[in-house]
Amino acid sequence: xxxxxxxxxxxxxxxxxxxxxxxxxxxxxxxxxxxxxxxxxxxxxxxxxxxxxxxxxxxxxxxxxxxxxxxxxxxxxxxxxxxxxxxxxxxxxxxxxxxxxxxxxxxxxxxxxxxxxxxxxxxxxxxxxxxxxxxxxxxxxxxxxxxxxxxxxxxxxxxxxxxxxxxxxxxxxxxxxxxxxxxxxxxxxxxxxxxxxxxxxxxxxxxxxxxxxxxxxxxxxxxxxxxxxxxxxxxxxxxxxxxxxxxxxxxxxxxxxxxxxxxxxxxxxxxxxxxxxxxxxxxxxxxxxxxxxxxxxxxxxxxxxxxxxxxxxxxxxxxxxxxxx
Amino acid sequence: xxxxxxxxxxxxxxxxxxxxxxxxxxxxxxxxxxxxxxxxxxxxxxxxxxxxxxxxxxxxxxxxxxxxxxxxxxxxxxxxxxxxxxxxxxxxxxxxxxxxxxxxxxxxxxxxxxxxxxxxxxxxxxxxxxxxxxxxxxxxxxxxxxxxxxxxxxxxxxxxxxxxxxxxxxxxxxxxxxxxxxxxxxxxxxxxxxxxxxxxxxxxxxxxxxxxxxxxxxxxxxxxxxxxxxxxxxxxxxxxxxxxxxxxxxxxxxxxxxxxxxxxxxxxxxxxxxxxxxxxxxxxxxxxxxxxxxxxxxxxxxxxxxxxxxxxxxxxxxxxxxxxxxxxxx
Amino acid sequence: xxxxxxxxxxxxxxxxxxxxxxxxxxxxxxxxxxxxxxxxxxxxxxxxxxxxxxxxxxxxxxxxxxxxxxxxxxxxxxxxxxxxxxxxxxxxxxxxxxxxxxxxxxxxxxxxxxxxxxxxxxxxxxxxxxxxxxxxxxxxxxxxxxxxxxxxxxxxxxxxxxxxxxxxxxxxxxxxxxxxxxxxxxxxxxxxxxxxxxxxxxxxxxxxxxxxxxxxxxxxxxxxxxxxxxxxxxxxxxxxxxxxxxxxxxxxxxxxxxxxxxxxxxxxxxxxxxxxxxxxxxxxxxxxxxxxxxxxxxxxxxxxxxxxxxx
Numbered sequence: 001x002x003x004x005x006x007x008x009x010x011x012x013x014x015x016x017x018x019x020x021x022x023x024x025x026x027x028x029x030x031x032x033x034x035x036x037x038x039x040x041x042x043x044x045x046x047x048x049x050x051x052x053x054x055x056x057x058x059x060x061x062x063x064x065x066x067x068x069x070x071x072x073x074x075x076x077x078x079x080x081x082x083x084x085x086x087x088x089x090x091x092x093x094x095x096x097x098x099x100x101x102x103x104x105x106x107x108x109x110x111x112x113x114x115x116x117x118x119x120x121x122x123x124x125x126x127x128x129x130x131x132x133x134x135x136x137x138x139x140x141x142x143x144x145x146x147x148x149x150x151x152x153x154x155x156x157x158x159x160x161x162x163x164x165x166x167x168x169x170x171x172x173x174x175x176x177x178x179x180x181x182x183x184x185x186x187x188x189x190x191x192x193x194x195x196x197x198x199x200x201x202x203x204x205x206x207x208x209x210x211x212x213x214x215x216x217x218x219x220x221x222x223x224x225x226x227x228x229x230x231x232x233x234x235x236x237x238x239x240x241x242x243x244x245x246x247x248x249x250x251x252x253x254x255x256x257x258x259x260x261x262x263x264x265x266x267x268x269x270x271x272x273x274x275x276x277x278x279x280x281x282x283x284x285x286x287x288x289x290x291x292x293x294x295x296x297x298x299x300x301x302x303x304x305x306x307x308x309x310x311x312x313x314x315x316x317x318x319x320x321x322x323x324x325x
Numbered sequence: 326x327x328x329x330x331x332x333x334x335x336x337x338x339x340x341x342x343x344x345x346x347x348x349x350x351x352x353x354x355x356x357x358x359x360x361x362x363x364x365x366x367x368x369x370x371x372x373x374x375x376x377x378x379x380x381x382x383x384x385x386x387x388x389x390x391x392x393x394x395x396x397x398x399x400x401x402x403x404x405x406x407x408x409x410x411x412x413x414x415x416x417x418x419x420x421x422x423x424x425x426x427x428x429x430x431x432x433x434x435x436x437x438x439x440x441x442x443x444x445x446x447x448x449x450x451x452x453x454x455x456x457x458x459x460x461x462x463x464x465x466x467x468x469x470x471x472x473x474x475x476x477x478x479x480x481x482x483x484x485x486x487x488x489x490x491x492x493x494x495x496x497x498x499x500x501x502x503x504x505x506x507x508x509x510x511x512x513x514x515x516x517x518x519x520x521x522x523x524x525x526x527x528x529x530x531x532x533x534x535x536x537x538x539x540x541x542x543x544x545x546x547x548x549x550x551x552x553x554x555x556x557x558x559x560x561x562x563x564x565x566x567x568x569x570x571x572x573x574x575x576x577x578x579x580x581x582x583x584x585x586x587x588x589x590x591x592x593x594x595x596x597x598x599x600x601x602x603x604x605x606x607x608x609x610x611x612x613x614x615x616x617x618x619x620x621x622x623x624x625x626x627x628x629x630x631x632x633x634x635x636x637x638x639x640x641x642x643x644x645x646x647x648x649x650x651x652x653x654x655x
Numbered sequence: 656x657x658x659x660x661x662x663x664x665x666x667x668x669x670x671x672x673x674x675x676x677x678x679x680x681x682x683x684x685x686x687x688x689x690x691x692x693x694x695x696x697x698x699x700x701x702x703x704x705x706x707x708x709x710x711x712x713x714x715x716x717x718x719x720x721x722x723x724x725x726x727x728x729x730x731x732x733x734x735x736x737x738x739x740x741x742x743x744x745x746x747x748x749x750x751x752x753x754x755x756x757x758x759x760x761x762x763x764x765x766x767x768x769x770x771x772x773x774x775x776x777x778x779x780x781x782x783x784x785x786x787x788x789x790x791x792x793x794x795x796x797x798x799x800x801x802x803x804x805x806x807x808x809x810x811x812x813x814x815x816x817x818x819x820x821x822x823x824x825x826x827x828x829x830x831x832x833x834x835x836x837x838x839x840x841x842x843x844x845x846x847x848x849x850x851x852x853x854x855x856x857x858x859x860x861x862x863x864x865x866x867x868x869x870x871x872x873x874x875x876x877x878x879x880x881x882x883x884x885x886x887x888x889x890x891x892x893x894x895x896x897x898x899x900x901x902x903x904x905x906x907x908x909x910x911x912x913x914x915x916x917x918x919x920x921x922x923x924x925x926x927x928x929x930x931x932x933x934x935x936x937x938x939x940x941x942x943x944x945x946x947x948x949x950x951x952x953x954x955x956x957x958x959x960x961x962x963x964x965x966x
Contacts, residue, residue, distance in 0.1 A: 219591030260523030
């Protein structure tokens, strides 16, 4: 059986920021794939580079940040080196985006109908009426009541959760194959979060879109994703099916991360804590970036950077992993 | 045993009316937000009460009412048996202030960016004349920093040289300077990464054990609350809907809103539990529903729920404000 | 259990030269040129008695036979008087330096006074809120609806009426007050805006919980954090103050004639413009423009350098 062509393939991606004190490498050799229709979670703490990964894929890296190496392939074709016009055509049509803050994702001066219709007609050859009908259908799908009336309202007339639904509708408007969602539920209340992630998962399945879900919340990842990549200091620490990464993590960082999350079902006197903090971009250690905080580090960890290694069902960037097998 | 903190029918109303001129010209009515609408609870010495709820439920306002940042519209706060609003003079109020302190949510805004850590942590010491001379101050600040896991030499640095978790520790050190008995913690770990959160929560628990501190812990994260609290109070639209011991609340939540909250938490263990679908959103606080504030979203609401506001009462070992529970319907 | 500590903090001066502001200065040719010009002007004016080739106000050194000499590079000029002389035989270059001294002195003094009044009122307004805030802001609105020159003229006129035999220092005082009254509103509004933002920040709330008195919070916590934009404003206002003073002096209601500022010099020279002795009015004008321009450019650079979003 031949491997299907992955929808998105990121190979050895490097993103750097030239500053006056030297060049900072924010993403250092990141590689992963997303299959069509799959939901991949990208999880990490602040500074790990997860939002940058999303931005690089959509092509919205803020200058002076730039892609310094590696390739991003969408359906087998490179998109990281495209000129602006072609990239703009792809963005929206093939790749949709959902950002964290629903307040700033929508233009407050236009009705949501205007914004939806504009997006649809930019990417699909339909008439104004057809676009409007599609927009109303989308709003209904995202659970906005009285969509025909509300389509002509302005963003400020919607609550936070409702706005995020509109943003999801906007992202799906041009029928993209991939949705990059950057912390879509972090700014929302707990009860709304649950509604929105369920919605996202269902809609993407219905529309056949793959999702790259960037977040720091492991719970959201557990609920929504098929596979997950754990980022640390701009590198992939572990990647694999969600169930295995969460319940049988192989990388010491993932283990520490899982241990430090307070659980809903069990009591623990002390939470497992990883001493220290993620290194700043200008102070990344040699070898494995995690070794100063790692309880099982050996000499090799301090000098040689580990590649992603086979650890059963997951892959982890850790020299100790092969020994355990 | 007199509880250390006792709150009775505490309420705070904010006037959010349009400016006078606009009201006259556009004939708009005055508008009020009942951010806290009659809240009562008590905290025993050495224990932690957690207040949970979603945005707009009033938990942060309760925190600020307790430490005196807002004056209550009605109701009373008693600290160690003494009412805080009727403190007879400014001197007594200051003594009371020393015994309770607050830790804030935002590690970046809670420290003055232009002050050195020495001055930040030393401010309460200076304000209350607790140490004499710069050397004594430096020594004491050094001790405080070490008790939260930082180095004494960190006192010469500025806040921007520290990470979020370290800044939150500096906040804790500052709060401990006057050796308070009661700490109000307003979402102290919500802005921190998970692994940093674990460090800060561990420190807070250690300090509580070592010094017999009493905490009021505000959070929207039920998993964290489960880890740190002894008792939990659930708030909705300015009212307490359920107060119970932690074990009771998590194993057997009674109020429909509590159940909805617990159900809504993403399940990291993926136990595949079934969930009741969640309805609607938090209503506009300017226009709260009549009767029980939760009734529009409640699957068990009846006519009484939409007209009569339920009061918090003892029932089956917990305190609950729900007609359906008290009537035995759920 | 102590976490790896960040490296030790360097001293304040070292921090400044390592910081973004200095870097921004070094990489901006406009800022460097403007700073050099401003420095030269200020240096010459402050040290005028030592730097100027002649003392144009010492009657003993003035000789009427030197009157109306053109600048040194023009035919008929004298290298002793580089920029020429006026109708009394005074050296223009020296008069420029002494004049700039007066102009800068009055300009700086009025800015300082404006600052004190404006920042103070702005802080009070932002911190106290309510009717105090409303009152102060209405006063600002009223002040802004008057053209600044008219206000200055009015105060000046009133001052002269009250003190008809005003001797020089009083005249200066009135002038400085007049100019500062036109400038304080900007500071008040800016500081009020920043104060409103800072007041709700948690470090202010923490100070309140500790029990610190409101006045102390205002001065020790909030003030250091709102001074940034004020610095930029003050720099630009110096130029505006100098120009206002020049205008007033040109109109004859500014500095007393015994201490001519650049404005006075321009006025005096104006009468000779059409008889061909252009240098008597043009050079003071050029000096005025140079000072105002360099200070304005410095202010512009400073605003961009201090803007955190552009860093």
